[in-house]
Amino acid sequence: MAKQIDVENLNVYYGDFLAVQDASVNIAPLTVTAFIGPSGCGKSTFLRTLNRMHEVIPGGRVTGKVLLDGEDLYGSDVDPVNVRRTVGMVFQKANPFPTMSIYDNVIAGYKIAGTRKSKNDFDDIVERSLRGANLWEEVKQRLNRPGAGLSGGQQQRLCIARAIAVEPQVLLMDEPCSALDPISTLAIEDLIAELKASYTIVIVTHNMQQAARVSDRTAFFNLAGVGQPGRLVEYDETSKIFSNPSQKATEDYISGRFG
Amino acid sequence: MTSLAAGSRPTRTQPSELVGARLPRWxxxxxxxxxxxxxxxxxxxxxxxxxxxxxxxxxxxxxxxxxxxxxxxxxxxxxxxxxxxxxxxxxxxxxxxxxxxxxxxxxxxxxxAFNADFFTHSMNGVGSRAGGGLYAAFIGTLEQVAIAAIIALPIGLFTAIYLVEYGKGGFARAVTFFVDVMTGVPSIVAGLFVYTFLLLGTGLRPFGAAGSIALAILMLPVVVRSSEEMLKLVPRELRDASYALGVPKWRTIVKVVLPTALSGLITSALLAIARVAGETAPLILLVGYAAKINNNPFHGDQATLPMFVWDQLGKRTGNASDFGEARAWGAALTLVLLVLLLNVGARLLARLARPKTR
Incomplete structure (x- = not known):
């Protein structure tokens, strides 16, 4: 079942540097939430705290709470590996494993982690995940070819298939379309609309039309200035953010009068 | 030649400023x-x-x-x-x-000097006459280098994994520093070290594997340094992708990082082996030299290709001969071919192990 995320007073650090200050958001299950804001405002950093990927970076740490259906992800006995199995992630740059075929890339979450399943189960997972990522028809004839041989848009959908193959409850997407052409972008946006039926989705995007098209709620992050931490400026229904934002900074940003 | 729709080119009346004076081709x-x-x-x-x-x-x-x-x-x-x-x-x-x-x-x-006898016979009882060969020396070099590789490659690879994946702070910097220092250790010093602790310390006579230990010491920094560079080349995105799938770090290293870097790791291993195959100085102290065949690297003097060259030139015994000199050159050529073979092998294996895109 898709889960609810509640972030309470989260501060995100790189070493001593405070990257995001005092952010709180509540994300309902089976919704799409978009994070928008200028480069360097901490929206990707904030996203990575939602599945404990932030601490992979040396010096990365947080204070505050991230609750997944009420359970604190940063609790002392929580295993980050289990968190990441529950909260999947798709990255800005498509990153299929270069040593693996398309088939193996999809089940990489099981194969690398050492989970054994029968060939039939794996076949089912591969077909279901690739169908889920709208890639099945394009690659079903060449599942044993290297994943790195696909086009950029196909690689990104392969990465989405890989992420949903392990059946997470939340899917985080960090600018998944920023390197893609408009047609591939449309394919992924359609996909997000379909995935919403099964997953709670959080997407970081620089493309405001995209945020307006795909998301139910939008969070706007901004920097007070150079060297200042990023802050969550406004978080509301997408329609309200784009038509009648309550903050001046939000209005300036979405209307292009920023800075 | 395909020609696009004909447009009349402007006729040039004065020299273009795009053209500069050039010297003729000759x-x-x-x-x-x-x-x-x-x-x-x-x-x-x-x-x-x-x-x-x-x-x-x-x-x-x-x-x-x-x-x-x-x-x-x-x-x-x-x-x-x-x-x-x-x-x-x-x-x-x-x-x-x-x-x-x-x-x-x-x-x-x-x-x-190359003929069938040269590769199948030892120098036992041949002395400064014609005949004999480098079989014993070839076996000695192969065995000692293989043992050195068995010692140095795993330690070197694990050290590199530590430095790239886990090491941060003072200890990792210290390891890097000492690896760099080891790169500059003269081979005779490595030989002297093993000689002092292994042979003088225990009263053992020289034997093949003692030389292997010195060779391993010389190989280690090369393996660490080159493997480290290869592991660093694996994009962070791949590690992130694996972590984000809920894969523990050690499995990420074993299943994602190492296979992706495999091609480069093979190259660095074989180049490190090639680097020590012709090493001579520590072997003088630790392995000695034997004219007859000794297949046991753990007991008794063994011949090696570099020592064979030294011996056949008469530098060890003081008995130089024309036959000996010819054999010395034959051994030198064999050594060069061996290193060449390792290099070519490294390239072939690396090509096979490289991730494919088609």
Whole structure:
């Protein structure tokens, strides 16, 4: 079942540097939430705290709470590996494993982690995940070819298939379309609309039309200035953010009068 | 030739500013000839004896003539370009000449010694007469280098994994520092170290594996350094992708990082082996030399290819002979071929292990 995320007073650090200050958001299950804001405002950093990927970076740490259906992800006995199995992630740059075929890339979450399943189960997972990522028809004839041989848009959908193959409850997407052409972008946006039926989705995007098209709620992050931490400026229904934002900074940003 | 829709080209009435004056294509050749002629003239006028001065004068004059000519005709920028290109090409040739001379000389001197007996017989009872071969030395080198690789490759690879994936802070910096220091340790010092602790310390007689330990010490920094570079080349995105799938770190290293870097790791391993295959100094102390075949690297003196060369030239016994010298060159050629084979093997294996995109 898709889960609810509640972030309470989260501060995100790189070493001593405070990257995001005092952010709180509540994300309902089976919704799409978009994070928008200028480069360097901490929206990707904030996203990575939602599945404990932030601490992979040396010096990365947080204070505050991230609750997944009420359970604190940063609790002392929580295993980050289990968190990441529950909260999947798709990255800005498509990153299929270069040593693996398309088939193996999809089940990489099981194969690398050492989970054994029968060939039939794996076949089912591969077909279901690739169908889920709208890639099945394009690659079903060449599942044993290297994943790195696909086009950029196909690689990104392969990465989405890989992420949903392990059946997470939340899917985080960090600018998944920023390197893609408009047609591939449309394919992924359609996909997000379909995935919403099964997953709670959080997407970081620089493309405001995209945020307006795909998301139910939008969070706007901004920097007070150079060297200042990023802050969550406004978080509301997408329609309200784009038509009648309550903050001046939000209005300036979405209307292009920023800075 | 395909031609697009015909548009009339503008006829040029005055020289374009896009075209600059160029020297003719034969200019470098002409400059070289001029340099040689001038140098010969200087040699005659100034009465130089020998050819070395004339040779270097010719080279210098060639550079001066070509650069000066280019400066007059083509201008400052192109003259600088000519000067830099000439220096780069001559450095390349200067680096290549000794290499080609050495290889050519070894092939010419070593090839006559090659025959079936040479590779299947030892020097037992042959002395300074004809016949005999490097079988014993070949076995010794193979065994000792293999044992050295078995010791050094895992330690080196694990150290590299530690430095890239886990190491941060003072300890990792210290490891890196000592690895760098080890790179500069002279091979005889490594030999002396093992000699003191293993042979003097226990009263053992020299044996093959003692040499392997010294070779392993020499291999280790090479393996660590090159493996580290290969592991660093694995993009962070791949590690992130694996972590984000809920894969523990150690499985990410085993299943994602190492396979992705495999091609480079194989290359670095084989190059490190090739690096020590011809090592001599520590073997003098630790392995000694035996004319007869000794297949056991853990007991008794063993022959090795570098020591074989040394022995056959008469440097060990004081008995030099023409047959011995021919065998020494044959062994030198064998050693070069062995290293060449390792290098070629490294490239082939690396190509096979490289991630494919089709």
């Amino acid at each position: 200019a470098p050749v002409a400059a070289a000839v001029a340099g040689v002629v001038l140098a010969l003239a200087l040699k005659a006028v100034l009465g130089w004896t020998g050819w070395l001065t004339a040779f270097f004068s010719a080279a210098l004059l060639f550079v001066v003539v070509l650069t000066g000519w280019s400066f007059r005709v083509e201008g400052r920028r192109r003259a600088k370009d000519r000067l830099a290109s000439t220096l780069i090409y001559s450095s390349f040739v200067a680096a290549l000449v000794p290499l080609v001379l050495i290889l050519g000389y070894i092939v010419v001197k070593g090839l006559p």
